[in-house]
Amino acid sequence: MMQPIFRIILIIVSLLTMSFMLRKIRQAKVQIEAAMFWVIVALILVVFSLCPAVADACARLLGIYSTPNFLFLFMIFLLMVKVFSMTLQVSQLESKQKELVQKIALAQKEQEELELRMQELLEASTAGEEEDGR
Template sequence: MDLHLQIVFIVASILTIIYIIRKIRKHGLNIDDSIVWIVWAIVLLIFSLFPGISDFASAKLGFMSTSNFIFSLFIFFLYIMLFSQTIQISRLKEKQKDLIQKLSIKEYEERKEK
Protein backbone atom coordinates (compact mmCIF):
# COMPACT_ATOMS: atom_id res chain seq x y z
CA MET A 1 0.00 0.00 0.00
CA ASP A 2 1.27 3.44 -0.89
CA LEU A 3 2.43 5.48 2.12
CA HIS A 4 0.24 8.45 1.17
CA LEU A 5 -2.84 6.26 0.92
CA GLN A 6 -1.96 4.61 4.22
CA ILE A 7 -1.73 8.03 5.90
CA VAL A 8 -5.09 9.05 4.42
CA PHE A 9 -6.71 5.87 5.78
CA ILE A 10 -5.17 6.40 9.22
CA VAL A 11 -6.34 10.02 9.40
CA ALA A 12 -9.81 9.10 8.10
CA SER A 13 -10.16 6.33 10.69
CA ILE A 14 -9.08 8.57 13.56
CA LEU A 15 -11.37 11.40 12.41
CA THR A 16 -14.26 8.94 12.17
CA ILE A 17 -13.71 7.78 15.74
CA ILE A 18 -13.50 11.37 16.99
CA TYR A 19 -16.63 12.34 15.02
CA ILE A 20 -18.65 9.46 16.44
CA ILE A 21 -17.55 10.16 20.01
CA ARG A 22 -18.48 13.85 19.60
CA LYS A 23 -21.91 12.87 18.27
CA ILE A 24 -22.44 10.61 21.28
CA ARG A 25 -21.50 13.35 23.73
CA LYS A 26 -23.20 16.36 22.14
CA HIS A 27 -26.18 14.96 20.29
CA GLY A 28 -27.04 11.90 22.34
CA LEU A 29 -26.36 9.38 19.59
CA ASN A 30 -27.48 5.93 20.68
CA ILE A 31 -24.43 4.15 22.08
CA ASP A 32 -25.59 0.73 20.86
CA ASP A 33 -25.62 1.94 17.26
CA SER A 34 -22.42 3.92 17.56
CA ILE A 35 -20.40 1.01 18.97
CA VAL A 36 -20.63 -0.74 15.62
CA TRP A 37 -19.26 2.36 13.88
CA ILE A 38 -16.44 2.75 16.40
CA VAL A 39 -15.46 -0.91 16.01
CA TRP A 40 -15.55 -0.53 12.22
CA ALA A 41 -13.31 2.55 12.40
CA ILE A 42 -10.88 0.67 14.65
CA VAL A 43 -10.79 -2.26 12.20
CA LEU A 44 -10.02 0.17 9.37
CA LEU A 45 -7.33 1.79 11.51
CA ILE A 46 -5.74 -1.61 12.12
CA PHE A 47 -5.85 -2.39 8.40
CA SER A 48 -4.27 1.00 7.73
CA LEU A 49 -1.50 0.60 10.29
CA PHE A 50 -0.76 -2.99 9.32
CA PRO A 51 -1.54 -3.39 5.60
CA GLY A 52 -0.05 -6.88 5.64
CA ILE A 53 -3.15 -8.13 7.46
CA SER A 54 -5.47 -7.14 4.62
CA ASP A 55 -2.97 -8.46 2.04
CA PHE A 56 -2.81 -11.80 3.85
CA ALA A 57 -6.59 -12.03 4.28
CA SER A 58 -7.29 -11.16 0.66
CA ALA A 59 -4.77 -13.74 -0.57
CA LYS A 60 -6.18 -16.47 1.70
CA LEU A 61 -9.77 -15.70 0.67
CA GLY A 62 -8.87 -15.72 -3.03
CA PHE A 63 -9.37 -12.06 -3.93
CA MET A 64 -7.51 -10.77 -6.97
CA SER A 65 -6.36 -7.65 -5.13
CA THR A 66 -6.42 -6.20 -1.67
CA SER A 67 -8.65 -3.34 -2.78
CA ASN A 68 -11.30 -5.85 -3.90
CA PHE A 69 -11.13 -7.40 -0.43
CA ILE A 70 -11.54 -4.01 1.27
CA PHE A 71 -14.47 -3.06 -0.99
CA SER A 72 -16.13 -6.42 -0.32
CA LEU A 73 -15.61 -5.89 3.39
CA PHE A 74 -17.22 -2.45 3.14
CA ILE A 75 -20.19 -3.85 1.22
CA PHE A 76 -20.60 -6.67 3.74
CA PHE A 77 -20.49 -4.18 6.64
CA LEU A 78 -23.07 -1.93 4.99
CA TYR A 79 -25.28 -4.93 4.25
CA ILE A 80 -25.17 -5.97 7.92
CA MET A 81 -25.97 -2.39 9.00
CA LEU A 82 -28.89 -2.24 6.57
CA PHE A 83 -30.26 -5.52 7.90
CA SER A 84 -29.91 -4.29 11.48
CA GLN A 85 -31.75 -1.07 10.67
CA THR A 86 -34.47 -3.00 8.86
CA ILE A 87 -35.03 -5.04 12.02
CA GLN A 88 -35.23 -1.85 14.09
CA ILE A 89 -37.69 -0.28 11.67
CA SER A 90 -39.84 -3.40 11.74
CA ARG A 91 -39.94 -3.33 15.55
CA LEU A 92 -40.82 0.36 15.56
CA LYS A 93 -43.64 -0.22 13.08
CA GLU A 94 -45.04 -2.95 15.31
CA LYS A 95 -44.85 -0.69 18.37
CA GLN A 96 -46.49 2.12 16.43
CA LYS A 97 -49.33 -0.19 15.39
CA ASP A 98 -49.84 -1.30 19.01
CA LEU A 99 -49.89 2.29 20.23
CA ILE A 100 -52.38 3.34 17.56
CA GLN A 101 -54.66 0.44 18.47
CA LYS A 102 -54.47 1.23 22.20
CA LEU A 103 -55.14 4.91 21.56
CA SER A 104 -58.09 4.08 19.32
CA ILE A 105 -59.59 1.80 21.97
CA LYS A 106 -59.11 4.48 24.62
CA GLU A 107 -60.73 7.17 22.45
CA TYR A 108 -63.61 4.82 21.63
CA GLU A 109 -64.22 4.11 25.31
CA GLU A 110 -64.12 7.84 26.15
CA ARG A 111 -66.69 8.62 23.43
CA LYS A 112 -68.84 5.74 24.59
CA GLU A 113 -68.89 7.09 28.16
CA LYS A 114 -70.00 10.56 27.01
Protein backbone atom coordinates in the same frame (compact mmCIF):
# COMPACT_ATOMS: atom_id res chain seq x y z
CA MET B 1 -0.22 -4.15 -1.00
CA MET B 2 -1.75 -0.81 -0.10
CA GLN B 3 -0.28 2.39 -1.44
CA PRO B 4 0.90 4.82 1.27
CA ILE B 5 -1.56 7.53 0.18
CA PHE B 6 -4.44 5.04 0.44
CA ARG B 7 -3.30 4.06 3.94
CA ILE B 8 -3.07 7.70 5.03
CA ILE B 9 -6.53 8.50 3.66
CA LEU B 10 -7.95 5.40 5.35
CA ILE B 11 -6.41 6.37 8.69
CA ILE B 12 -7.67 9.96 8.46
CA VAL B 13 -11.20 8.93 7.48
CA SER B 14 -11.29 6.26 10.19
CA LEU B 15 -10.12 8.65 12.91
CA LEU B 16 -12.58 11.32 11.78
CA THR B 17 -15.41 8.79 11.84
CA MET B 18 -14.40 7.62 15.30
CA SER B 19 -14.11 11.13 16.72
CA PHE B 20 -17.43 12.17 15.14
CA MET B 21 -19.23 9.19 16.68
CA LEU B 22 -17.64 9.67 20.09
CA ARG B 23 -18.63 13.36 20.02
CA LYS B 24 -22.22 12.44 19.12
CA ILE B 25 -22.30 9.93 21.98
CA ARG B 26 -21.08 12.61 24.42
CA GLN B 27 -23.72 15.02 23.13
CA ALA B 28 -26.35 12.28 23.59
CA LYS B 29 -27.40 12.62 19.95
CA VAL B 30 -26.88 8.95 19.17
CA GLN B 31 -27.30 5.81 21.23
CA ILE B 32 -24.12 4.06 22.25
CA GLU B 33 -25.24 0.78 20.68
CA ALA B 34 -25.78 2.43 17.30
CA ALA B 35 -22.50 4.33 17.37
CA MET B 36 -20.43 1.34 18.48
CA PHE B 37 -20.80 -0.24 15.03
CA TRP B 38 -19.12 2.75 13.41
CA VAL B 39 -16.44 3.03 16.09
CA ILE B 40 -15.56 -0.65 15.70
CA VAL B 41 -15.48 -0.36 11.90
CA ALA B 42 -13.20 2.67 12.21
CA LEU B 43 -10.90 0.77 14.59
CA ILE B 44 -10.72 -2.18 12.20
CA LEU B 45 -9.83 0.14 9.33
CA VAL B 46 -7.14 1.80 11.44
CA VAL B 47 -5.68 -1.63 12.20
CA PHE B 48 -5.77 -2.52 8.49
CA SER B 49 -4.06 0.79 7.69
CA LEU B 50 -1.37 0.59 10.35
CA CYS B 51 -0.75 -3.13 9.83
CA PRO B 52 -1.29 -3.73 6.10
CA ALA B 53 -0.02 -7.30 6.53
CA VAL B 54 -3.29 -8.09 8.34
CA ALA B 55 -5.35 -6.78 5.42
CA ASP B 56 -3.06 -8.56 2.95
CA ALA B 57 -3.47 -11.85 4.83
CA CYS B 58 -7.26 -11.47 4.91
CA ALA B 59 -7.29 -10.70 1.20
CA ARG B 60 -5.13 -13.74 0.38
CA LEU B 61 -7.27 -15.93 2.63
CA LEU B 62 -10.34 -14.95 0.61
CA GLY B 63 -8.54 -15.28 -2.71
CA ILE B 64 -8.56 -11.55 -3.43
CA TYR B 65 -5.35 -10.39 -5.11
CA SER B 66 -5.64 -6.69 -4.37
CA THR B 67 -5.77 -5.48 -0.77
CA PRO B 68 -7.73 -2.30 -1.63
CA ASN B 69 -10.30 -4.50 -3.39
CA PHE B 70 -10.53 -6.57 -0.21
CA LEU B 71 -11.08 -3.41 1.84
CA PHE B 72 -13.83 -2.20 -0.48
CA LEU B 73 -15.47 -5.63 -0.41
CA PHE B 74 -15.14 -5.70 3.38
CA MET B 75 -16.81 -2.29 3.68
CA ILE B 76 -19.60 -3.26 1.28
CA PHE B 77 -20.22 -6.40 3.33
CA LEU B 78 -20.30 -4.45 6.61
CA LEU B 79 -22.65 -1.85 5.14
CA MET B 80 -24.97 -4.57 3.87
CA VAL B 81 -25.02 -6.12 7.35
CA LYS B 82 -25.77 -2.69 8.84
CA VAL B 83 -28.59 -2.03 6.35
CA PHE B 84 -30.10 -5.44 7.09
CA SER B 85 -29.87 -4.78 10.82
CA MET B 86 -31.49 -1.38 10.43
CA THR B 87 -34.24 -2.89 8.26
CA LEU B 88 -35.04 -5.32 11.08
CA GLN B 89 -35.12 -2.48 13.60
CA VAL B 90 -37.39 -0.37 11.40
CA SER B 91 -39.74 -3.32 10.95
CA GLN B 92 -39.91 -3.89 14.70
CA LEU B 93 -40.49 -0.19 15.35
CA GLU B 94 -43.27 -0.07 12.76
CA SER B 95 -44.98 -3.02 14.46
CA LYS B 96 -44.68 -1.34 17.86
CA GLN B 97 -45.95 1.94 16.41
CA LYS B 98 -48.97 0.21 14.88
CA GLU B 99 -49.73 -1.49 18.19
CA LEU B 100 -49.42 1.79 20.11
CA VAL B 101 -51.64 3.64 17.64
CA GLN B 102 -54.29 0.95 18.04
CA LYS B 103 -54.06 1.15 21.85
CA ILE B 104 -54.35 4.94 21.75
CA ALA B 105 -57.36 4.73 19.44
CA LEU B 106 -59.07 2.24 21.76
CA ALA B 107 -58.30 4.38 24.81
CA GLN B 108 -59.69 7.48 23.09
CA LYS B 109 -62.84 5.59 22.10
CA GLU B 110 -63.32 4.37 25.67
CA GLN B 111 -62.76 7.90 26.97
CA GLU B 112 -65.33 9.32 24.55
CA GLU B 113 -67.84 6.63 25.55
CA LEU B 114 -67.26 7.39 29.25
CA GLU B 115 -67.66 11.12 28.66
CA LEU B 116 -70.87 10.50 26.72
CA ARG B 117 -72.16 8.20 29.48
CA MET B 118 -71.27 10.82 32.15
CA GLN B 119 -73.05 13.50 30.16
CA GLU B 120 -76.14 11.28 29.85
CA LEU B 121 -76.08 10.60 33.60
CA LEU B 122 -75.71 14.32 34.37
CA GLU B 123 -78.59 15.16 32.06
CA ALA B 124 -80.70 12.41 33.62
CA SER B 125 -79.92 13.59 37.16
CA THR B 126 -80.57 17.23 36.19
CA ALA B 127 -83.88 16.23 34.62
CA GLY B 128 -84.74 14.20 37.74
CA GLU B 129 -83.99 17.19 40.01
CA GLU B 130 -86.18 19.45 37.88
CA GLU B 131 -89.08 16.99 38.15
CA ASP B 132 -88.60 16.79 41.93
CA GLY B 133 -88.65 20.57 42.12
CA ARG B 134 -92.08 20.78 40.45
